[in-house]
Amino acid sequence: MRDPVNRTILLFDIEKYSDRDDVEQAWLRRVLYDITDRALERSGIDETLRQRADRGDSVMELIDAGASVPALLRTLLTEVPALLHGYNRLASSSAQVRLRGVVATGYVAVDEHGGWVGSDLNHACRLLDAPLLRAALRERDNGFALCVSEGVHTGIVRHDHQGVPAADFHPVTLTSKNGPLQAWLHGPVPSGTADLGETGAGETPVPGASGDVPAPGTPGAKAPATSVQAPAAPGSPGRGGVVFDFGGGSPRFGGGLVAGDQHGVSGGQVTGDVYLGGTVGEGA
Structure with missing residues (x-):
């Protein structure tokens, strides 16, 4: 050669x-x-x-x-x-x-x-x-x-x-x-x-990023969905539900329960279990 x-x-x-x-x-x-x-x-x-x-x-x-x-x-x-x-x-x-x-x-x-x-x-x-x-x-x-x-x-x-x-x-x-x-x-x-799998100017992929939503802190960005699992109601072993769901915008309450005495931000108090958006006895 x-x-x-x-x-x-x-x-x-x-x-x-x-x-x-x-x-x-x-x-x-x-x-x-x-x-x-x-x-x-x-x-x-x-x-x-x-x-x-x-x-x-x-x-x-x-x-x-x-x-x-x-x-x-x-x-x-x-x-x-x-x-x-x-x-x-x-x-x-x-x-x-x-x-x-x-x-x-x-x-x-x-x-x-x-x-x-x-x-x-x-x-x-x-x-x-x-x-x-x-x-x-x-x-x-x-x-x-x-x-x-x-x-x-x-x-x-x-x-x-x-x-x-x-x-x-x-x-x-x-x-x-x-x-x-x-x-x-x-x-x-x-x-x-x-x-x-190919990119042009300004489209370079970021490792680990899905590209589905803007990064937190950028205009139009939404907070990730967050849920808190409620404890089981008395007499209903294992029953709980999503109490808070923050998917962007105002909090939404539905289908869950809050158990026990609750103290409000302004000093008020609610005694006993509180059910939000559902009724006792509904399926999980």
Whole structure:
């Protein structure tokens, strides 16, 4: 195996490829190759600076580290949606092309069989397959959803280069079999992704929190339900009930009893057992 080399990694995947018949799949692959070639050419990346691997419904490109990543991102954000629009406006409904894309950086080695090996490449592939990116594509009118790795964001996107507006990228946490992956999604974070175990900006899960109610002390927070078990009434072994139930708002009394002499707050006194909201002899 050759030594690993630093490369920019570009991945494209076709949405719902396996739902099409053989003729449609062949058409989709031609479109995918054409869009990839044209996007890289318009980014100033010629064939001498790239290697391609075919994965059927997806394509993987290893791009020389000396090629301009800002130029690549500008092309992906503008040219790819335009190319997709040009194809789709002339294609039948069964031949529509919609793409997920990932741009990452890292070290990749080529083994003796021509295969590509590297944890950075694995990371990029998992970003491409993440449910959140699939959900984002379903909400994109332009047919393209792009995600970049943390390294690409740190080195390129956050610096707000011309044509690559940093404000349009949002931090997301994606799930994978090896744990959560941090990345940046271009465009709005899709709704409902927390149900997929994935989160967007401002939605980072808090360990141990259910998310059902606000934390105590915050606006709208309700006190947890609290109950006090009443003692058994004389002659009714084991009978008791909930006397106080504080579920937020005013206390509610019902179905329980208070046994023994009771002293009021203002100094008054009630002698004997007091029943609240029920009658003696009712079932527990």
